[in-house]
Amino acid sequence: MEQLIHVFPGLVSFSQMPTEMAIARVILIFIGFGMVYFGYKDVLEPLLMIPMGVGVCLVNAGLFMMPDLIDPSKQKLGTMFLDAMVQTSDQHINAMQVYFLQPIYALTFSNGLIACMVFLGIGAITELDFFIGNPKLSLMLAIPAELGTFLTFPIAIWMGFNPKEAAAIATIGGADGPMVLFASLKLAKNLFVPISVVSYLYLSIVYSGYPFLIKALVPKRFRGIDMKEMTITKVSAEEKLAFSIVTGTVLSLLFPVAAPLFVSFFLGVIIRESKVSRYMFFADDIILTGSTLFLGFILGCLLSADVVVEPKMMKLIILGFVALFLSGVGGLLGGYAVCWLSKGKINPLIGIAGVSCVPSTAKVAHKCANEVNEEAFILPFAMGPNIAGVITTAVITAIYVTKVQLL
Amino acid sequence: MGVWDAFKFALNVYMLMTAITILVWFMIVIIGKFTKKG
Numbered sequence: 243m244e245q246l247i248h249v250f251p252g253l254v255s256f257s258q259m260p261t262e263m264a265i266a267r268v269i270l271i272f273i274g275f276g277m278v279y280f281g282y283k284d285v286l287e288p289l290l291m292i293p294m295g296v297g298v299c300l301v302n303a304g305l306f307m308m309p310d311l312i313d314p315s316k317q318k319l320g321t322m323f324l325d326a327m328v329q330t331s332d333q334h335i336n337a338m339q340v341y342f343l344q345p346i347y348a349l350t351f352s353n354g355l356i357a358c359m360v361f362l363g364i365g366a367i368t369e370l371d372f373f374i375g376n377p378k379l380s381l382m383l384a385i386p387a388e389l390g391t392f393l394t395f396p397i398a399i400w401m402g403f404n405p406k407e408a409a410a411i412a413t414i415g416g417a418d419g420p421m422v423l424f425a426s427l428k429l430a431k432n433l434f435v436p437i438s439v440v441s442y443l444y445l446s447i448v449y450s451g452y453p454f455l456i457k458a459l460v461p462k463r464f465r466g467i468d469m470k471e472m473t474i475t476k477v478s479a480e481e482k483l484a485f486s487i488v489t490g491t492v493l494s495l496l497f498p499v500a501a502p503l504f505v506s507f508f509l510g511v512i513i514r515e516s517k518v519s520r521y522m523f524f525a526d527d528i529i530l531t532g533s534t535l536f537l538g539f540i541l542g543c544l545l546s547a548d549v550v551v552e553p554k555m556m557k558l559i560i561l562g563f564v565a566l567f568l569s570g571v572g573g574l575l576g577g578y579a580v581c582w583l584s585k586g587k588i589n590p591l592i593g594i595a596g597v598s599c600v601p602s603t604a605k606v607a608h609k610c611a612n613e614v615n616e617e618a619f620i621l622p623f624a625m626g627p628n629i630a631g632v633i634t635t636a637v638i639t640a641i642y643v644t645k646v647q648l649l
Numbered sequence: 650m651g652v653w654d655a656f657k658f659a660l661n662v663y664m665l666m667t668a669i670t671i672l673v674w675f676m677i678v679i680i681g682k683f684t685k686k687g
Binding site for chain 1: 659671680684
């Protein structure tokens with residue numbers, strides 16, 4: 243047995259942990275396989291699910307008894323990946339000598355940099371034309387699509403979370419991964435791993451889940467409205483640049499706590515619109531791709547068995563679902579309202595695109611309309627509320643982060 | 650914090666978001682007046 247412990251410490255570690263954790267560990271290894279497989283098959287978002295699945299598999303397989311960096315006289319179950327529990331500067335420096343992902347985790351997760359880098363990349367691939375070309379319609383649809391972000395907060399309080407945790411969970415309703423990551427890092431560091439993982443898992447199934455909600459709530463005759471009578475106003479690069487600089491400045495002035503998010507997003511947009519090709523390549527191909535890879539992989543590596551057996555995990559899974567369900571319902575209600583106001587010229591499905599998650603919800607709206615009427619081409623109209631959804635989500639996240647700290 | 654207080658707080662946040670969103674709309678309209686069209 244002594245020899246076995248030295249040669250195969252990972253295998254032996256199953257007997258060194260509580261039974262429920264050992265079972266959770268095996269289940270998680272299979273879940274990791276599932277993430278990679280469904281990511282490969284395009285059922286789940288491959289960009290995130292493949293690295294996350296690999297991380298989940300490997301971190302749960304690679305557990306073994308090792309010296310505790312916080313208290314070296316003790317031993318604990320850990321991996322050679324990273325230690326999220328280190329707090330002091332000394333512990334961070336020591337951890338960086340031991341764990342290969344610790345430098346990335348310490349320098350990009352703890353301060354929210356990874357969320358800002360993803361947001362910068364999103365800004366660099368965001369096409370503002372549809373939004374600025376029709377701002378009233380786009381913003382009008384994005385407001386009701388925040389219903390989940392609004393109602394999940396009191397529901398989370400009712401389920402026993404404190405206000406900071408509830409606010410971080412509520413941001414899942416905004417359907418924007420970097421925003422959830424930023425809010426949970428700022429407000430509920432103890433829950434940021436389960437909140438972020440639940441959020442990204444749900445966001446990756448939005449594309450296959452929302453069509454059921456649409457079919458349940460919108461009759462065929464509304465789904466097939468082709469919107470041929472609507473036009474999109476052309477917008478100049480100068481207008482988009484001016485909008486990005488002015489809006490970024492005003493929002494940073496109003497909510498300094500969330501200024502890093504606004505700055506990152508609008509910097510991305512400005513890089514795109516100023517057409518400096520080398521910066522565009524850097525923001526999209528390098529920053530967005532690299533930060534998405536490490537975001538997925540590190541989140542997967544943080545999803546060890548002890549996180550899953552956390553008693554609050556089941557509540558988070560329910561609340562994540564409730565948040566996105568309510569936002570979807572709110573978006574469709576907004577869609578019905580504009581459909582009625584336009585006397586049936588606007589397809590109500592573009593309302594669900596207000597639930598951010600660029601560009602999945604806009605694509606879902608277009609796909610569902612196209613299934614009923616092949617001539618319905620609503621994607622350009624759906625992209626407006628989709629981008630407006632990013633802005634309303636950033637604003638509501640900023641308000642939550644600012645106001646909840648004053649409670 | 651009670652559930653009713655939480656609801657009022659979230660409603661307050663939501664209304665503030667709506668107000669800021671309207672401000673963003675105004676900014677787009679004003680910027681549109683001072684920049685050339687595409």
